[in-house]
Structures are given as structure tokens and as C-alpha cells.
Amino acid sequence: MSRPAYGGGGGGGDLPAVFPDWSPYQDLESAARAYLRDPDVAMEALNGVLRGASVLGFTLERFVNEVNGVWQEVAICDGSRLILWHGEDVPPDDGPAGSMTSSLRVVPVSTVSEVGCRRRLSRNPTGQIRVDSIDVYLLLSSLDEGVPGDEAQLPPRHDALRFGKTLDDGGAGQIARLEEFARLVASVVGRPTL
Template sequence: MSDSAFGGAEPSAVFPDWSPYHDLEAAARAYLRDPDVALEALDGVLRGASVLGFTLERFVNEVNGVWQEAVVCDGHRLLLWHGEDVPEDDGPAGSMTSSLRVVPVSTVTEVGCRQRMCRTPSGRVRVDSIDVYMLLSSMDEGAVPGEDGSMQARHDALRFGKTLDDGGPGQIARLREFAQVVASAIGQPVR
């Protein structure tokens, strides 16, 4: 996408680091291309509730342009805002979608956190990447083929990831922190 009405410039593949900001608004303004759109959608649901943790994601998609996400936990709900540029064939130039999904924390049945660790030449252990999943009690809209060829339903899941190249050590640590916040809200610590 060339000139977005929302960002005003060609999207960059390298984005500022949001991890030093522990305030959602400051982090969103530092990292998201469209922070006002995201914050307005989230504030409409938060309505003054405390933000216990959050994670942010943004990348450039070869087809659509910028894809961005903010996920917030207030202890009772997960609020997932997602903004995405619309391909030029699907709308006027500069169009984007903005969507919000609210998931009760009570529907999170499992939180998993997998870290890939490497030992540096000095012997120090370093986390190179983190993958977090949150299994929900709701069912996924799509079915998958089972071993017998029949279509099997599966539970919905939320997945988040950060690497040294995509986010760096600060965002890896913040995603781990976010997983711990959600896990403690459902009563199960992340190990």
C-alpha cells in the first residue's frame, strides 16, 4: 500500500520498541501505526477498568500492508483489537479494518509458554524466542480432518510469539509477563 490515510507514509518493516512502556497508551503510541483507532476501540470496552497486562504486535503483510494487534487483560476479560489494511481491490486506497473481540478470562482453560533458549559463547543462557498459547473453551469455527477422515471440531486458541529479530529481548520478556498475568487470572501459574 503506498499512501495510507491512516499512517501517511510507506509502512516500515522495522518498528520502534514498545517494551519499555508499561502504560498501554504510551506503548500503543510508540508502536502501533494507528494508536488512536486502537485506543478508542479498547477504551470503549475498558471504561476505566485497570489494565493488568498487554502485548502488542505489528508486521507488514505483502498483500495487505500493515497488520497490527493490541491484546489487553483487565483480570476479567481479554480485549483483542486488530487493525489491518484492506487490499486495494477490496476498498478505496488507504482503507483499513478495525475489529475488537472480547473474551472472558473464565473461558481460558490453559495457558502455555514455550521459550527457545541458547547458550552464548560466554556460557550465559539467552532466550531467543517465546511462543504463548491460550486455549479457550469455545470451539474454533473451522473443523480439521481427523485420523479417520471425518471432520473434527477443535477448541479455539489464541497464539502470540516474539523473537530476537521480531521484537527483541524486551518484547520477549513482556510477552512472558503477559502470559503470567493471564495465567494468574485463571488461577494457574505459568511454569
């Protein structure tokens, strides 16, 4: 199954609706090269911040939307920081064909005030339980930027990082890897940094 190619960043032809599975790869670079459309852009940005730090865990996301084309994300935990890379195709009206944004964000783990993980479970007729989906959020002590002009109408709320995987979007391997990432971040929240 494939979706029509977006005129933005992916070159010619159709983009697959289901991307290769990154979950078997334990090292970040191999997983990124297997899964992301633009692994060189992502790894250049991430390596500039990592500078030899150990990657204790990571999760990857990629999808195609009808407005901006390909959207990609990498989230890494090195024990003291969350390092997030995001790449997204630029809409045709915002730049020349093939343009994309590449964004990097570094969040100290000390700013994570809460880690939440919700799994949806199903039971088959024999009673065996499987995980159908997982939703993870990391609540930060920083405030959400919100929409300009809405400050008077809405009370400020804390910023949050959200990640999700389902059997249809990622499969059992990526669900397990996202849960592993959530447990890693939860294990370092509140501990003294090195």
C-alpha cells in the first residue's frame, strides 16, 4: 500500500504508507538509516549535540500527512538530557519544492516532572494478553507556548512531549521499544544528574 507522493521533499514516485521497522536495531544510527527518509540530516544535527555521549535509549517516528508531506522525529535519552530532532517537509507555498525544516531541541531530564504510559491491552479467546497500542507523555516544568493571542482566554499549561505507537503504526516491536524508552526516562527522572 502506498500514498501519493507529496510535491515537497521525497523526490518522485510514491511514498510507502508503511515504513521499514526500526525496532530490531539497538544502535541509533542503524535504526535511523533503516527508518528515516533523511537520516544524514538527523544524524548530523544529533551528533553535533551528543558529542560522544552514550545514547541510553531512543524512539523514532515518521508519517506522511496530507498538508506537509513527510514528518520525522527522533527522541534520545542520554541520562541527563532528552535530545529531540524533528524534520518536516515545507508546504509548497512556504518554499521551493523539496524544502524541509530540521529542528533540534535539548531538554534537561531534570525538567521532566511526570512520565505517563498508557497501554491498550486485548485478550484473545485463549486468554493471552497482547499490547495493541501505547501512548507516552513526558510532562515538563516549562510552560506550553500556546497560540499567540489566546493568553487571556486559556490558563497557562505545562509543556509535554507525546509519543504513540499502535500495531498498525509501528507494530509490536516499536510498541515495546517506546515502552522501554518511557521506562528509561522514568528511571532517571528525579535522580541527581552526573
